Amino acid sequence: MSxxxxxxxxxxxxxxxxxxxxxxxxxxxxxxxxxPAEAAAAVPQDGLYHVSSPHRLxxxxxxxxxxxxxxxxxxxxxxxxxxGLPTTGVQSVVVNLTVTGTTGTGWGTIFSGSxxxxxxxxxxxxxxxxxxxxxxxxxxxxxxxxxVGGTGLSTQVIVDLEGWYSNSTYTPSTGSGLQIGDPxxxxxxxxxxxxxxxxxxxxxxxxxxxxxxxxxxTPTAVMVNLTALGAKGSxxxxxWNGDENAWxxxxxxxxxxxxxxxxxxxxxxxxxSDGSYSFGVANTGGQAVNYLVxxxxxxxxxxxxPTFKHVVVAPKRVMSFASIGSNKTASVTLPAAVGxxxxxxxxxxxxxxxxxxxxxxxxxxDGLGAMPKTSNLNSVxxxxxxxxxxxxENSDDSLGLTVFNSAGTIKAIVDVxxxxxxxxxxxxxxxxxKRQLPAMRVATTSAHRVIGRR
Numbered sequence: 001m002s003x004x005x006x007x008x009x010x011x012x013x014x015x016x017x018x019x020x021x022x023x024x025x026x027x028x029x030x031x032x033x034x035x036p037a038e039a040a041a042a043v044p045q046d047g048l049y050h051v052s053s054p055h056r057l058x059x060x061x062x063x064x065x066x067x068x069x070x071x072x073x074x075x076x077x078x079x080x081x082x083x084g085l086p087t088t089g090v091q092s093v094v095v096n097l098t099v100t101g102t103t104g105t106g107w108g109t110i111f112s113g114s115x116x117x118x119x120x121x122x123x124x125x126x127x128x129x130x131x132x133x134x135x136x137x138x139x140x141x142x143x144x145x146x147x148v149g150g151t152g153l154s155t156q157v158i159v160d161l162e163g164w165y166s167n168s169t170y171t172p173s174t175g176s177g178l179q180i181g182d183p184x185x186x187x188x189x190x191x192x193x194x195x196x197x198x199x200x201x202x203x204x205x206x207x208x209x210x211x212x213x214x215x216x217x218t219p220t221a222v223m224v225n226l227t228a229l230g231a232k233g234s235x236x237x238x239x240w241n242g243d244e245n246a247w248x249x250x251x252x253x254x255x256x257x258x259x260x261x262x263x264x265x266x267x268x269x270x271x272x273s274d275g276s277y278s279f280g281v282a283n284t285g286g287q288a289v290n291y292l293v294x295x296x297x298x299x300x301x302x303x304x305x306p307t308f309k310h311v312v313v314a315p316k317r318v319m320s321f322a323s324i325g326s327n328k329t330a331s332v333t334l335p336a337a338v339g340x341x342x343x344x345x346x347x348x349x350x351x352x353x354x355x356x357x358x359x360x361x362x363x364x365x366d367g368l369g370a371m372p373k374t375s376n377l378n379s380v381x382x383x384x385x386x387x388x389x390x391x392x393e394n395s396d397d398s399l400g401l402t403v404f405n406s407a408g409t410i411k412a413i414v415d416v417x418x419x420x421x422x423x424x425x426x427x428x429x430x431x432x433x434k435r436q437l438p439a440m441r442v443a444t445t446s447a448h449r450v451i452g453r454r
Contacts, residue, residue, distance in 0.1 A: 048165065088169060098251070107149040120413075131254055165310045181297055181298075196281065215303060219299070227263075318334055324405040356380070359379060368394045
């Protein structure tokens with residue numbers, strides 16, 4: 001390994017969590033529906049994902065200063081273009097929105113164009129630092145705006161670009177489709193490997209069996225929920241493709257002493273010399289911390305179709321301050337404006353937990369079958385926390401969301417911001433077939449985790 005010092009970080013490598021990701025076979029992932037045969041053609045790019053190198057679009061600590069309640073800070077379209085977005089053909093962008101230096105309780109809404117949605121992307125209390133990943137529909141010739149809500153407060157605002165979805169006018173066949181799965185926990189360092197030391201990183205490896213239904217495909221990114229927990233001080237974790245010669249310059253999760261802090265993210269993968277793929281988790285702070293990686297889906301390119309494509313939904317609050325008791329759930333049936341159950345395979349949005357009476361965790365899913373053995377949100381007694389979500393929908397009759405609360409009483413807010421629709425031929429057989437996604441089965445091999453120094 002190189003001893004070159006990069007980006008003012010002197011990282012120690014902790015490698016690797018080996019993960020087997022296959023399309024078929026006992027004991028490993030059986031992750032995709034049997035895709036119906038369709039004639040080869042140019043791949044339509046509407047709703048497909050494009051990986052972007054992590055890029056900081058805005059940091060008011062450096063320029064502009066804290067944003068007061070009721071005020072809006074903007075990111076011009078030229079800044080997005082400089083970050084690598086094309087001037088045309090962009091449907092929406094995926095960004096990580098962070099607040100820090102908050103002087104009171106409030107919220108932030110990120111949008112494009114002139115209309116401010118009646119929803120929020122991030123909620124915060126005084127003195128909190130945290131982030132929420134959001135997908136924002138990009139208005140024609142517009143950049144991004146962030147409006148801060150609340151009374152008599154201010155906050156610093158940071159926005160990092162993760163990637164973008166193309167629209168139907170984008171012609172290069174470079175976009176990635178999405179395969180949605182049930183949430184699956186790949187990594188839990190509390191039971192495998194222990195806390196990630198400060199200024200260290202883990203490599204999470206995976207194999208990709210490009211045969212059968214997956215012939216001609218290549219993985220490009222993984223959608224995950226990354227959770228930091230058990231830290232003895234504040235810090236941050238960063239997800240990136242694991243290239244040790246290109247350290248991440250943005251953060252994915254910000255954590256505080258004793259708190260459990262989650263955030264969804266889309267992390268690009270990198271091809272290794274042995275043909276496998278990997279991504280990295282870096283502890284860029286000064287405190288050791290445990291972390292969890294829950295995988296929600298895979299992005300892949302090549303023989304993409306049919307696949308799930310991203311569709312813009314006007315931000316809509318579908319659950320508003322629903323009171324949920326300990327070990328209880330609240331459910332909502334989604335209106336037709338959100339999606340069509342015959343083609344919609346996934347719903348994305350933001351889950352907010354408001355003023356719980358005790359610490360606990362919350363899980364959101366479609367309410368069908370067993371609840372996932374993962375969490376989306378980790379609440380703090382009396383606090384306000386939010387996190388993005390992707391929920392796989394399994395019914396052909398209706399779309400719905402259910403929120404589970406583990407302890408105390410919490411008020412739950414659910415805002416829907418987008419969906420993923422199946423692009424294959426729509427018939428009752430195909431609609432049923434697309435639902436039959438076998439549960440992900442992933443085996444981590446702790447023997448592959450070793451400590452090394454550059």
